[in-house]
Amino acid sequence: MSPYLSLIFSVFLYLRVYGAAVNKPNIIILFADDLGYGDLQIYGHPTSSTPNLNSMASEGLVLTQFYSANPVCSPSRAALMTGRYPPRTGIWPGVLNPNSIGGLPHNETTIAEALKTAGYKTGMVGKWHLGVGENGTYLPTNHGFDYYLGIPYSNDECPCTICYYPNAPCNSPLKIPCNPSFVSCPVFENTDIIEQPAHLPTLSTKYSNAALGFIRANAGKNPFFLYMAFTHVHQPQFSDEDYTNTTLRGPFGDALAELDNEVGLIMSTLKDTQVDDNTFVFFASDNGPSLRVQQQGGNAGLLRCGKGSTWDGGMREPAIAWWPGKIRQGKTAELAATVDLFPTIMSITGAKPGSAFIDGIDMSPILFDSKPSNRESYVYFPAIYDPNIGYHAIRWKQYKAHYYTSGGIGLCPDTYPDIVCRGNYSRRSHDPPLLYDLHQDPSEIYNLDTTRYADVMANIDAARKNFESTFEYSESQVQRGTNEKFMPCASPGCSPFPSCCKTSSQESTLWTSYSSSRV
Ligand SMILES: *[C@@H]1O[C@H](CO)[C@@H](O)[C@H](O)[C@H]1NC(C)=O
Ligand SMILES: *[C@@H]1O[C@H](CO)[C@@H](O)[C@H](O)[C@H]1NC(C)=O
Ligand SMILES: *[C@@H]1O[C@H](CO)[C@@H](O)[C@H](O)[C@H]1NC(C)=O
């Protein structure tokens, strides 16, 4: 190469590399808790109030066949973070508790770790639910996040105290809505507890302030990844005075309206900081609605059953992809899932995924090119995974075969009208499997005769064999047991434990000034 050409080449290379670093898109995942397929206005709910999600949907792409990886929280979130079906990650069966010894294993690569390696600033706000462990070893800041603020598990895994401003009690319809033997819910900032017990009426403001502060600190300076995992709309419902009694839909509707406001604040901050055209935002939920809290839980719309069940109501979720000028506007019925976000984000950002087997499939063709999904099949793992039983159902194209069904374990009332969803409807096997055409029958009502669908069954069997040839599960982290001493306590060594665990008022004041300084 001549010196002249070589100079041009170097300048070109410099611009490419430098330009690419500056222009790497920001990534935001907005993840709701126990929000059902039928809960948003855009999915047909008549009395929800979700103006900000409506706008996000009208500017972006609404997915109508998008799945979470599990009908309960911890396994679903493990899959979102790693792109791997939950049993591979060890997050099974069921969920982690504040006193759990285990958590997401450190050898798993999270989206945050991969993006941090690629030069991103990484922040998380909200519900983690992938473990706390001894000395907080499993908290987000030990899994690739530079910054974390939130209650690291569900708001019913602690005594219920105040849910409404200024200090009105929670009013769940459950006799025992929360776990009174656990420590009061802590709000962590990184690995420090800044508020215990968490004051739920002002929690959403804390979450928004932390998220907005993180965006403002990085917008235009560093590419950033924000994982915003709302505590809403898990029971017990709560809201601040601006939202309580403001919707037609009662406590759930008020909580959803408050979540929607958090979404709106994030979206307007992207516009204010002029990074909206360079930010990929994806909204979804971890699992279906909590039917056991009746009107105070969500709604799966036309889908069957809810949280805890592998019927579609337990796992098919509202989902919106947004990136103005990049992601097409409209609606798609293409098949996709939370595990697909990991490889999609790697593909958008050029980050490297690590060496673990990834179940996710890059969604780019659906998002950017209006092309068919590269995903042909999907595997439904139950809330209570048992290695001797394995997955419960498999979807191939529009067909779904159930090899096992069970009701919503403890998560659906025993008196629920549809018997198969009931909490006391125990697991049963189906041979031949129950077969449904989800395009013609999304509610899974009309069981098809498998002998008449022999060609479909052959394709489903091929998808099963293909999946099974790659599948291995990791030892259960949930079954490692519990240790009361690992429960997060702001005043270590105090007694009587755990009710004595509290932050001093001084620390609360510190938080107030800290939080107002960020906005
Ligand atoms: C946790 O902290 C305690 C007290 O500092 C220490 O004795 C213990 O070894 C730590 N455990 C781990 C796993 O770091
Ligand atoms: C909301 O309505 C309920 C039921 O009418 C009432 O008990 C409660 O005080 C109201 N809360 C607020 C903050 O207005
Ligand atoms: C579940 O409980 C309901 C209400 O008590 C009862 O009527 C029903 O028979 C039970 N179903 C099963 C499968 O045990």
Ligand SMILES: *[C@@H]1O[C@H](CO)[C@@H](O)[C@H](O)[C@H]1NC(C)=O
């Ligand atoms: C992490 O380690 C466990 C236990 O050795 C193993 O089963 C699992 O496959 C490992 N995960 C990864 C991503 O390497």
